[in-house]
Amino acid sequence: MQTNFSLAQLADAATAESEAILRKCVHCGFCTATCPTFQMLGDELDSPRGRIYLIKDMLENDRPADPRTIKHIDRCLSCLSCMTTCPSGVNYMHLVDHARTYIEMTAKRPLADRLLRQMLAMILPYPARFRASLMAAFWAKPLAPVLKRFGTHGRRLAALLTLAPARAPARALHAAPGTYPPPQPAGETQAPARNGRVALLSGCAQSVLGAHINDATIRLLNRAGIEVVLPRGEGCCGALVHHMGREHDAMDAARANVDAWWTEMEGEGLDAIVITASGCGTTIKDYGFLLREDENYAEKARAVAALAKDVTEYLTGLDPEILPAPVENPVAGARGLVPSTLKVAYHSACSMQHGQKIKQEPKTLLTNAGFSVHDVPEGHMCCGSAGTYNILQPELATRLRDRKLENIAKVSPDIIAAGNIGCMTQLASGADIPVIHTAELLDWATGGPVPEGVR
Numbered sequence: 001m002q003t004n005f006s007l008a009q010l011a012d013a014a015t016a017e018s019e020a021i022l023r024k025c026v027h028c029g030f031c032t033a034t035c036p037t038f039q040m041l042g043d044e045l046d047s048p049r050g051r052i053y054l055i056k057d058m059l060e061n062d063r064p065a066d067p068r069t070i071k072h073i074d075r076c077l078s079c080l081s082c083m084t085t086c087p088s089g090v091n092y093m094h095l096v097d098h099a100r101t102y103i104e105m106t107a108k109r110p111l112a113d114r115l116l117r118q119m120l121a122m123i124l125p126y127p128a129r130f131r132a133s134l135m136a137a138f139w140a141k142p143l144a145p146v147l148k149r150f151g152t153h154g155r156r157l158a159a160l161l162t163l164a165p166a167r168a169p170a171r172a173l174h175a176a177p178g179t180y181p182p183p184q185p186a187g188e189t190q191a192p193a194r195n196g197r198v199a200l201l202s203g204c205a206q207s208v209l210g211a212h213i214n215d216a217t218i219r220l221l222n223r224a225g226i227e228v229v230l231p232r233g234e235g236c237c238g239a240l241v242h243h244m245g246r247e248h249d250a251m252d253a254a255r256a257n258v259d260a261w262w263t264e265m266e267g268e269g270l271d272a273i274v275i276t277a278s279g280c281g282t283t284i285k286d287y288g289f290l291l292r293e294d295e296n297y298a299e300k301a302r303a304v305a306a307l308a309k310d311v312t313e314y315l316t317g318l319d320p321e322i323l324p325a326p327v328e329n330p331v332a333g334a335r336g337l338v339p340s341t342l343k344v345a346y347h348s349a350c351s352m353q354h355g356q357k358i359k360q361e362p363k364t365l366l367t368n369a370g371f372s373v374h375d376v377p378e379g380h381m382c383c384g385s386a387g388t389y390n391i392l393q394p395e396l397a398t399r400l401r402d403r404k405l406e407n408i409a410k411v412s413p414d415i416i417a418a419g420n421i422g423c424m425t426q427l428a429s430g431a432d433i434p435v436i437h438t439a440e441l442l443d444w445a446t447g448g449p450v451p452e453g454v455r
Contacts, residue, residue: 001025001052004060013293014098015059021095022056024088025049031082031092036382036400037075045072048082048092055099064106073099075396077389078243079382080282080354093355094289097242104245112153117244120388125204125236125253134208137161159394162429173215175207177232182222195225195322196271198314199264201284204236206277206421212452213276213421216443217311221274223324223446224315228274233260239283242290243387251294254287258300265303272314273307276439278420279387282355284308310352311439312362312419324446326370331444333454337414339370339445345413346373346438347404347427349420350382362419362438369445373417377407385426401430415454417441 001022010016031048032038038047045054045068054069065073073096082092109117123129140161147158174180181194198221200214207214218228238253264270275281283290288302315323332338344366352358366373384390384400405427408416416435418424428435434453444451 001027001056003056009059009062014101018055018059018095018098021091022052024090025052026088028087030085030087034081034085034380036077036079036081036384037396039381040396040399041075043072046075048076048086048090051076051096051099052090052092055095058099059102065103066107070103070107070109073103075393077350077382077384077386077400079350079386081350081380081382084354084357084380093286097247100243100245101247102245104247116153116156116392120391121241121244121246121249124240124388125238127204127207130205130208155394156391159391159397171211173211174218174228174230175202175211177230177234180218180222180228180230182225182227193225194227196318197227197229197268198272198274199231199234199261199270200228201237201273201275201277201280202230202234203277203280203421204240206280209425210421210437213437213439216437216440216448216451217274217276219448220311220315220324220439220443220446224318224322229264229270231260231264233263237280237283238290239279240387242283250283251290254284254290254301255294255297257284258287258291258297258304261304261307262300265307270307272309273304274309274311274314276311276419276437277422278310278349278352278356278358279422281308281310282351285356310356310358310361310419312365313356313358315365315442316361326368326445327447330447331450333450337454339441342371342414343412344371344373344415344417344441345376345408345411347376347383347408347416347418347423347435348379349418349423350386352419353380362417365442366417366438369442371417371441371445374411374413376404377410378403379407381407383423383426385420385422387422390422390426397426398430401426405430415441 003019003022005019010019029049035047044050051072054072058065058069076096078096080093123133144158144161147154221228234257236253238250242250261273285305285308288305291297291301330338346363363373382400383404384397390397416427417438418435419438424435436451436453440451
């Protein structure tokens with residue numbers, strides 16, 4: 001793609017990066033075949049190629065974002081399916097992230113829109129605030145059908161209430177910062193062998209909505225002789241605010257995490273930073289790019305990003321000899337279910353398959369643990385979660401969720417397995433079968449408790 005940026009414009013590092021990305025696009029349109037919003041709406045401007053033209057025009061002309069550009073950029077899920085499809089290597093993720101930051105800096109959204117976005121940025125990344133807001137949502141949930149009658153913003157608030165769980169989420173067993181070594185076997189006098197040491201991301205939304213996921217992961221890693229540390233000072237990865245264009249907030253979150261993990265890296269050392277929410281994993285693996293202009297953090301951020309691994313990615317890389325083996329008689333669920341009797345539909349989150357290029361590892365681990373694992377038709381398509389997308393774009397998100405659940409139903413599974421809390425919450429809001437994290441299923445198969453949803 002030909003571009004016409006001035007030298008003054010290219011002096012800005014973000015603009016120069018976007019210009020290089022734009023030049024790689026050859027207008028082939030392969031991205032339109034896999035873009036969920038284009039598939040639903042049929043509008044070229046709701047495809048990656050169409051959005052690229054809008055972004056190019058906006059940046060080249062140094063103009064504030066107009067309502068049309070904002071609408072079509074806002075409709076982008078950042079599912080990154082287009083990047084998997086693109087034959088030219090266009091880094092659409094970095095381009096659309098820059099566009100969102102530019103929109104945030106140059107456009108003034110309607111008041112209700114600004115207030116909602118501000119509320120999400122002030123609540124979701126902070127577990128204590130998020131937990132308190134969920135308690136309020138429990139009481140307000142009956143109002144969701146009424147709110148849907150009050151236009152776009154009413155439907156967005158209704159989506160917030162609809163996504164809230166039916167009861168207060170349990171707190172994590174391993175919630176406090178600290179070190180969790182493999183347990184001492186009964187009757188043993190010597191400490192068990194330590195086969196590795198990792199930091200585990202506690203996260204923000206997941207630590208409230210799915211605290212049991214990290215509990216299961218710690219048990220699973222401990223069985224492999226892996227010491228797990230929850231570093232003091234670690235928090236939200238920054239993805240939620242980054243995708244709303246609040247780049248400075250995202251960078252502050254990234255710096256705090258880099259500081260927390262760097263302390264552990266310089267102390268007893270880390271073999272990996274293990275992540276159980278793939279949306280967070282995609283962002284943390286990009287810290288080197290996000291903080292590339294920060295001379296105090298650029299090198300540290302690259303080192304941290306290099307250590308970041310999804311839990312299934314990390315387990316796959318371990319010596320098979322130390323991996324916990326499936327137990328012969330796992331604890332059965334309320335219906336007498338055990339792993340070997342279960343048919344599992346594996347939902348690959350967009351951030352997992354497109355963002356991190358992790359496709360086979362979760363399925364192989366589940367299969368080796370005794371589950372009957374099945375791919376979902378149209379597996380490349382987004383479920384509609386996409387961070388805060390199911391709140392800010394509830395109609396499109398619901399259509400994508402329903403399409404995904406229809407495809408899952410074709411497999412006739414007993415359980416849906418996924419590796420991202422956003423997808424799990426989104427699918428559970430419309431599914432009539434359990435949606436369980438991959439790590440929980442692996443924990444159960446190797447001697448852990450029955451996952452809560454299977455009971």
